[in-house]
Amino acid sequence: MQDLDELYQLILDRKKNPKEGSYTDYLFTKGLDKILKKVGEESTEVVVAAKNDSDDEFVYEVADLAYHVLVLMVDRGISVDQVKKELAEREGLMSKTKERRDIKDL
DSSP states (O other), rough: OHHHHHHHHHHHHHHHSSTOOOOHHHHHHHOHHHHHHHHHHHHHHHHHHHHHSSSHHHHHHHHHHHHHHHHHHHHHHHOOHHHHHHHHHHTTTTOTTSSSSGGGOO
């Protein structure tokens, strides 16, 4: 089973050492606009799949979105650790009893 850190490292390696014919290389070659387009498409597909009854389809689409977001992160030079740090800093700031707009420390 592959975790997100491992996938990120694989994508990072593909950016540093392009492998002709790979989908990841194709995305990096086409550039930021293509990567952003794919993130947008995959986001929409996750929303549509979430409305359907198929868990398998939903998981498939979330995996596609996660992959494309990781490609975007690599392209932007953002690490998984940066995202983990941001999430850790948010811990305890969200409250189930308050609306987000009422929370001042975000």
